[in-house]
Amino acid sequence: MRKIFSLALALITCLSLFSLTGCKKEEDVLELNVYNWEDYICKDENADLIKDFEEFATEKYGKKVVVNYSTFGTNENMYNELQLSKVKTDNGYDYGYDLVCPSDYMIQKMLGEGMLEKFDRSLGNLDNYDTYSSKYILDLFDNYGWTDYACGYMYGTMGFVYNPEVLSENSGGEYQPGDEAHWDFPWKTYSKNLGTIKDSIRDTYALAIGKVYSEELTALGLRWKGGELSDDEYQQKIVEIFNRTDEETVRKVTEELIVLKGNVYGFEVDSGKRDMASGKIAINFAWSGDAVYTLDIADENDTELFYAVPEEGSNIWFDGWVMPKGANIELSQDFVNFLADPENAKVNMNYIGYTPVVSGSAMHENAIEWYGAYTLIETDDVENADYIDEETGKAYFEYYVQDAIDEGELVAGTHYIDNGVDAETGYKMITLNEIRYPVYDDAEENIIGFELEEEVDLYLYDVSFLLNTRTETDDMFIWTDTLGRQLETQYPTRETVLRCAIMKHFNDEEMGRLNDMWDEVKVSAIPAWLMWMIVGIILLVIIVAPILSYLNKKGVHFTFKRKRKNLTPVKREIIK
């Protein structure tokens, strides 16, 4: 009786729990299902953009808004998941997600298959995105006809992260600075076992295309620089070359990649970052966002790494927000708009390391703060100081070259030597060579100055191409003392961006060719002895063993016969 009673009690508890959760569901809750790349939004204890958005939206809608955030590892996995979760409705399919963040080619594929919902600008809640997004990205989307279906999120280039120190040590002087800016970099003999390439078909294909058509690409570049080709014409040609998938090209790519496979240390997707920083390898074919991360962690280990985009041309990619059919359009647009707020974009950029499409003066200031050249000025105001030397206990302000110039404290030709324009890089250069001398005295004769340990070349780096928005079209510069590092990785110059192509979505037939190529490359040729050894073992097991066991049953013994005979005399002796 007791048992039944307790069972009944348990049942009642269960039921009441169910009804409770049922009650909660009935309460008006707005849900936003976001499907994004792993580690692709700022979400930690200090700053959680998703939580912030929930608060923001709850206030806006006057009812609880919940973001169901899930992540994927590759575009293909995301696509599969969408296909599996789709439900048929009256007007087509419903995909179970409101907002997804695929890459360029996947957006193209999904758009082609009619999976996407249109963004509705009449709702008026995409103003942040339209105001603060980079003009370059918006124009690009317009040109490709994606503006109605996708909003950019992050973008970047592909290139080589390299360690010049290790390379010159291991190459016996063969490595020349500048080699890294060419596609044959990982093919060089001195790169043997020092480089890694991506374990993904599309990226490695781009790499091989760059090598196969390097001459054609170089010639194009020269014609473009010589003014023979306009920017648009040059872009079109580059895009055409990087999207070639005819059989001849694929055959050449296969050959080059098989050679490359013997020369590189291996294929990787994720381990390259750590391997670069720890010095296991010296060349890593990487996405720019990963490159920034690699450079950062290497800096912590006192290793100076650099990033270069090949001069022949390269691949530019972006990830963007799209709404699969059946999405909650207004709420999704709110989310996109929320992320396009420069304040949030800064937080996001700091966390992820990739370049957001959000641009404008706020992002320009942010970039100056991160990458601009500055000097430390001693101050008594410990509370507001930017930097405190733990050993001496002295407090310092960070004083940016940019500020000094903006405020007229640094005037060309008076306090520093104006070196004009650098012939090779095309950057404006100055040399601050008045070491430990004040640069400027203000009215009260307080000394504000640049105390530099050594002579430093400062470059005036032009970021206006990527940081201009449609409303802010002023020139934007950053005074910096390093090139080829984080700043250039995150914000490539106009020239670099224009020589980069977007790779399109390949159709089934083209993808089939690429997959075959990939299998051919990834699966190594087997040495003949190994092949015969395995064949031998299999034959032995399949043919010889059953025969032996059959004979064994029939009383014919092959094994240990001789030894057995030896046993008999011993036995006899014992008997005797």
Place this chain on the structure above:
Amino acid sequence: MKALRFSRKQLGIPYALFLLLFVVFPLVLIILYAFTKVDPNGYINLSGVKVSLTFENFIEFFSKSSNIRVLFISFGLAIVTTALCLVISYPLAYILAKSKLNKNGVLLILFILPMWINFVLRTAAMKELLFAIGMYNSNKLSFVNTVIGMVYDYLPFTILPLYTVMIKLDKSLVEASQDLGAKPANTFFRVTLPLTVPGIVSAVTMVLLPTTTSYVVSDTLGNGNVTIIGKVIESQFSTVFDWHAGSAIAMVLLVIIFITMWITNKFSDDEGSQARGNGLW
């Protein structure tokens, strides 16, 4: 109230259900996918996609030379790994089983303990270790490194079955052979080895199949230079998104595994009957 009583058959129901749901049903799906192909004019409706029956997936698989090479590499790797595992674990299990010290449990735990640590983590640790001893600076060593990693990961799976067989080994049989004047080598080959064949067979079946498919090890330690059949199946499912071709490869693997199992079982049957005493002498 009467106490609840279950018959043997009833106790088997949960497992039968489990088997049906998670073994038989997926297997049927794999077979279904392997023998079908997406075809707009197809007559079978597979979760909303029209498909038709075909052998094409298999023909495609066997007509690509890279696939044959993958099979060779996978089974080469599997055979080398299994052989090395046996060579290392056989004496070890023997010592464990025969040691007079009452430390068997402790010793066993020493070898089983690694299994408590995450598989991926162990492989990553192995990578650092191999780098430290300088085995990790050339792509020529990728295969060797993969073998080392596989042996490391699957060693416990060979020690355990061998140990359980050896601990049950009748000592008097060995003594009898020694009494009758057999040399130690003779005793080993004619008495101990045949008696432990069941252990060897289960060790082989536990190592051979997983090594052909555990691409985590080959990816991490082989730097992507060693491609095994498991990786090919994975890429068919997640990158190429051709579930039909992927299922076909899984089927091929399944058939090969069945063949090897059948052969090894035949071995153990024959030798097993010997172990019971008939035909041993």
